[in-house]
Amino acid sequence: MASSGLSEEALIFQGRLMPVIQIQDLTKIYRSAAGAVTALDHVNLRVRKGEIYGIIGYSGAGKSTLIRCVNMLEQPTSGSIKVNGQEITSLNETQLRVARRKIGMIFQHFNLLSSRTVFENVAFPLEISGVPKAQIKEKVTKLLGLVGLSDKAGAYPSQLSGGQKQRVGIARALANDPIVLLCDEATSALDPATTDSILALLKDINRRLDLTILMITHEMKVISEICDSVAVLEQGKVIEEGLVIDVFTQPQHPTTRRFVQTIIQTDIPEHIKKPLLQRGRGQIIRVSFIGDAAAEPVISTLVKKFAVDINILYGNINQIQDTPFGMLIIECLGSQDNCRLALQHLRRQGLRIEVLKNVE
Numbered sequence: 001m002a003s004s005g006l007s008e009e010a011l012i013f014q015g016r017l018m019p020v021i022q023i024q025d026l027t028k029i030y031r032s033a034a035g036a037v038t039a040l041d042h043v044n045l046r047v048r049k050g051e052i053y054g055i056i057g058y059s060g061a062g063k064s065t066l067i068r069c070v071n072m073l074e075q076p077t078s079g080s081i082k083v084n085g086q087e088i089t090s091l092n093e094t095q096l097r098v099a100r101r102k103i104g105m106i107f108q109h110f111n112l113l114s115s116r117t118v119f120e121n122v123a124f125p126l127e128i129s130g131v132p133k134a135q136i137k138e139k140v141t142k143l144l145g146l147v148g149l150s151d152k153a154g155a156y157p158s159q160l161s162g163g164q165k166q167r168v169g170i171a172r173a174l175a176n177d178p179i180v181l182l183c184d185e186a187t188s189a190l191d192p193a194t195t196d197s198i199l200a201l202l203k204d205i206n207r208r209l210d211l212t213i214l215m216i217t218h219e220m221k222v223i224s225e226i227c228d229s230v231a232v233l234e235q236g237k238v239i240e241e242g243l244v245i246d247v248f249t250q251p252q253h254p255t256t257r258r259f260v261q262t263i264i265q266t267d268i269p270e271h272i273k274k275p276l277l278q279r280g281r282g283q284i285i286r287v288s289f290i291g292d293a294a295a296e297p298v299i300s301t302l303v304k305k306f307a308v309d310i311n312i313l314y315g316n317i318n319q320i321q322d323t324p325f326g327m328l329i330i331e332c333l334g335s336q337d338n339c340r341l342a343l344q345h346l347r348r349q350g351l352r353i354e355v356l357k358n359v360e
């Protein structure tokens with residue numbers, strides 16, 4: 001059963017599981033006199049309708065190349081990219097111009113036209129699409145309301161803050177009612193408070209318009225705050241991919257772990273770990289929990305039901321969007337049988353159990 005409560009069949013029927021972006025075996029090699037650089041190496045990704053999908057990676061991982069291939073600002077060397085079912089790598093110039101209207105994009109440095117007002121910047125893509133003036137006025141007014149800039153219609157970009165400029169960028173990207181919004185490091189040039197407000201706006205637009213968003217970033221905070229799914233890119237390859245909550249709670253690849261560690265403590269710090277494992281008394285166990293289980297009184301139940309004593313040695317609770325998760329390091333003191341039954345009970349509650357040190 002999917003998290004919405006609907007069966008997978010119902011979601012497929014509604015088109016919600018149909019990938020809006022499907023990338024298969026995408027490879028991009030830049031060739032120059034200096035040699036060849038493989039920026040993307042057989043990348044496969046599926047972005048579902050209505051989700052916010054984040055791609056994270058260090059500098060040079062291939063993020064910009066990947067997002068620019070999705071609207072063909074960069075020509076792939078090989079592979080397939082389908083947007084809303086349409087193969088975009090084989091379109092001619094005219095077809096591509098039409099397809100691009102449905103692929104909105106916002107940029108790190110906003111890319112606004114400095115000689116045009118806020119209103120005129122947002123109107124620009126509509127003028128190019130040949131929309132009549134009266135309709136443009138109505139649409140731009142609505143979009144400026146959506147991004148909270150109704151009072152800035154007559155201002156020029158130079159008169160705006162970074163956050164306001166990005167709001168104009170978002171309104172402009174939404175002008176042609178895109179199927180997907182591409183965000184190229186959309187908050188990297190902004191301070192933390194402005195970043196939060198732009199992320200909140202993107203989430204709001206995603207929910208209100210059911211708009212699929214693909215974003216690239218080098219900040220795990222961006223992923224944790226608004227993304228549903230994430231892919232980690234390294235040297236042009238996807239090294240890990242999945243729902244954000246799964247990747248955060250069980251990162252597999254060392255690079256992913258390093259990204260996760262930038263915002264949450266998932267490993268036990270070494271200075272705490274060493275003395276813990278030297279304790280000679282009972283079994284030492286790491287209990288990891290997600291969602292509702294985080295609110296259950298698991299420890300008191302163990303003590304009551306299994307005649308064991310529990311020492312809590314270390315612990316933390318974090319939250320990704322609405323889902324709490326965390327871990328406890330506990331010491332279980334009691335007979336071997338009782339400790340074994342206690343662990344079985346924890347596993348049956350859906351908790352992840354890892355024995356760090358066994359009873360001597």
Ligand SMILES: Nc1ncnc2c1ncn2[C@@H]1O[C@H](COP(=O)(O)OP(=O)(O)OP(=O)(O)O)[C@@H](O)[C@H]1O
Nearest residue numbers: 030037038039057058059060061062063064065066
């Ligand atoms: N036009 C180009 N010509 C040659 N090599 C390029 C070109 N653009 C990018 N590259 C190389 O391709 C690789 C991926 O670059 P890309 O800009 O996609 O990475 P990135 O993850 O977006 O990095 P950053 O966050 O620094 O922008 C890098 O090794 C880069 O040097």
